[in-house]
Amino acid sequence: MAARIIDGKAIAEAVIAEVKEKAQQLLETRGVRPGLAVIMVGDNPASAVYVRNKAKKCEEMGFLSQVHRLDGSASQDEVAALIERLNRDAHLHGILLQMPVPKHLDGAALQEAILPAKDVDGFHPVNMGRLALGLSAFVPCTPLGVRELLIRSGVDPSGKITVIVGRSNIVGRPLALLLMRKERGGDATVCVCHSRTPNLGNLTRQADILVAAIGSPQFIKGGMIKPGAVVIDVGINRVEDSTKKSGYRLVGDVDYEAASEIAEAITPVPGGVGPMTIAMLMHNTVAAAWAQSS
Numbered sequence: 001m002a003a004r005i006i007d008g009k010a011i012a013e014a015v016i017a018e019v020k021e022k023a024q025q026l027l028e029t030r031g032v033r034p035g036l037a038v039i040m041v042g043d044n045p046a047s048a049v050y051v052r053n054k055a056k057k058c059e060e061m062g063f064l065s066q067v068h069r070l071d072g073s074a075s076q077d078e079v080a081a082l083i084e085r086l087n088r089d090a091h092l093h094g095i096l097l098q099m100p101v102p103k104h105l106d107g108a109a110l111q112e113a114i115l116p117a118k119d120v121d122g123f124h125p126v127n128m129g130r131l132a133l134g135l136s137a138f139v140p141c142t143p144l145g146v147r148e149l150l151i152r153s154g155v156d157p158s159g160k161i162t163v164i165v166g167r168s169n170i171v172g173r174p175l176a177l178l179l180m181r182k183e184r185g186g187d188a189t190v191c192v193c194h195s196r197t198p199n200l201g202n203l204t205r206q207a208d209i210l211v212a213a214i215g216s217p218q219f220i221k222g223g224m225i226k227p228g229a230v231v232i233d234v235g236i237n238r239v240e241d242s243t244k245k246s247g248y249r250l251v252g253d254v255d256y257e258a259a260s261e262i263a264e265a266i267t268p269v270p271g272g273v274g275p276m277t278i279a280m281l282m283h284n285t286v287a288a289a290w291a292q293s294s
């Protein structure tokens with residue numbers, strides 16, 4: 001039987017509707033409108049699309065939205081000065097620096113310059129540290145979206161053998177910390193794999209929940225999946241496709257056709273984790289606005 005499809009688009013819409021309601025309550029009870037500033041340095045075309053989408057979503061939500069586009073030659077001091085100014089602006093509750101930044105900049109230092117209270121991307125060491133300690137924190141949007149997908153599609157990670165392939169600071173690592181937390185949607189038994197993991201298939205085949213965050217098209221084959229597992233595909237990869245007008249199509253890190261014959265449930269690409277990331281950014285921004293206005 002083909003796997004149940006976890007519909008990220010529909011779940012993201014439900015999250016967005018709830019976030020809108022919380023934003024409305026904030027406006028009605030405290031007269032505060034959430035504000036998000038996005039900083040983009042240089043003209044990376046993929047980043048430009050992400051930044052546009054974030055600003056568009058903010059506007060749809062009725063948030064104050066600012067996009068600060070700096071020239072690719074901007075200095076560390078110039079970007080840091082902008083962050084300082086945004087940190088002090090009481091109308092802005094969230095600030096994010098679109099990564100990657102040009103090579104001459106120290107992106108980690110710039111992320112650290114953002115006030116932890118306004119770090120809606122959850123990349124600041126204070127937030128990452130709080131996440132690791134099980135304290136309240138801004139959690140990076142993609143891992144938060146993965147957990148939300150699990151919860152809302154009726155998958156309780158508690159106790160489950162959860163194998164995450166990928167240990168990046170934006171996906172694999174924070175997701176492992178999140179799913180390990182002693183709370184609803186947590187308590188998973190987590191194993192994190194990466195490029196040095198030997199016999200990867202032996203581990204992935206034990207997973208009740210398998211998360212692929214690798215960045216390699218259709219890397220996870222059907223034979224690497226335990227029958228009945230829940231498969232979450234974080235990967236977004238462009239592969240050439242001459243039948244498409246654009247000349248490419250998007251595929252995940254999982255061989256979807258093969259996996260859907262074996263898994264109990266699976267996220268598609270596109271339409272799985274992708275829409276959740278922006279929904280959770282809106283969630284974090286409203287949470288920041290509530291916290292800063294209390």
Ligand SMILES: NC(=O)c1ccc[n+]([C@@H]2O[C@H](COP(=O)([O-])OP(=O)(O)OC[C@H]3O[C@@H](n4cnc5c(N)ncnc54)[C@H](OP(=O)(O)O)[C@@H]3O)[C@@H](O)[C@H]2O)c1
Nearest residue numbers: 142166167168171194195213214215234235236273274277
């Ligand atoms: N849906 C969304 O909104 C969203 C958000 C973010 C990212 N993504 C997508 O998710 C994917 C991962 O992104 P990322 O930023 O986490 O990528 P990344 O920083 O490149 O990290 C990739 C991870 O995969 C591991 N890996 C690479 N080759 C491997 C192999 N052969 N076997 C086992 N592990 C291997 C790497 O191991 P090492 O650490 O040993 O190098 C690394 O930990 C990409 O396709 C990206 O586009 C999607």
